[in-house]
Amino acid sequence: MKRKLEASELIFKVISYTLLTMFSLCCLYPFVYAVSAAISGQHAVDYSEIILFPKDIQFEAFSRMFNDNMFWNAYSNTLFLTVYGTVWALLVSIFGAYALSKKRLLFRRFFNFFLVFTMWFSAGIVPQYLNYLDTKEVFNAMGIMDDKWLVVIAMGMAAMNIILLRNAFEGVPSDIEEAAIVDGATEFQVLSQVFIPMSKSTIATVALFFAISRWNGYFWARQMISNSNEHPLQVFIRLKLEEYTDPEAMAGWNEIYSSDSVIYALIVCSIVPILIIYPFIQKYFAKGVNVGGVKE
Secondary structure, eight states: OOOOHHHHHHHHHHHHHHHHHHHHHHHHHHHHHHHHHHTTTTTHHHHHHSSSSSSSSOOHHHHHHHHHHHHHHHHHHHHHHHHHHHHHHHHHHHHHHHHTTTTTTTHHHHHHHHHHGGGGSSHHHHHHHHHHHHHHHHHHHHHHSSSSHHHHHHOOOOOHHHHHHHHHTTTHHHHHHHHHTTTOOHHHHHHIIHHHHHHHHHHHHHHHHHHHHHHHHHHHHHHHOOOOOOOHHHHHHHHHHHTTOOOOTTTTOOOOOHHHHHHHHHHHHHHHHHHHHHHHHHHHHHHHHHHOOEEE
């Protein structure tokens, strides 16, 4: 038999669900608006007549975008940076976190302090820009600028994610590790067969963080890649935004859809992959953050 809720509990639940619903709608509305603006007619978009639902529905903006070879080129570049960037960053983070989780590591306290110290230099655009200048000088000296692999390498580490993984690895029972060593397992086998399987929730969470940051990456790609054929999607969207907001370039525009609809269509297509991937790993997300962020 179900326990009858008290008045205070009922009020708390009503308020909680109301606030959660409002928060969800606020998060969802920009995406819904972008979809509506992408498929609405020119007059409705240019005169801000769209509130929620589209008006004068058309799909020519999406058609224009899909027929643009540079769009697909930018999409493939973004997939390249996301896949290889996430794999590379995960490898660096996992090996780094595993080493830092070992108490026998020489100068372990120093390395842990240094890891936290580096987080201060990614706190804002000025420190990041200064880091970029130093990195650019090195790559220019090596004669390897204007390459997608540079962006993959440059974004290869995130201190916060290494800390999450380190804390997760420190939570692995030492008895299991010792048993594996007694059975003759090498250091790499201990990592791959014990630590990684027992920390898959945190690893999935960190992988999601890396994938989103690389999919939405703009700064490094914009600064280090000048070749338009190598530009990822976010840089492509920015360049299209500059083009479609230039009065001279748009002087002869005579379409049934607004130029803004093309931008909204690009934004929608840039968001969809993350929306597709997230539901498959969301079950690991909360658990991964809790395991990696809290030490017993």
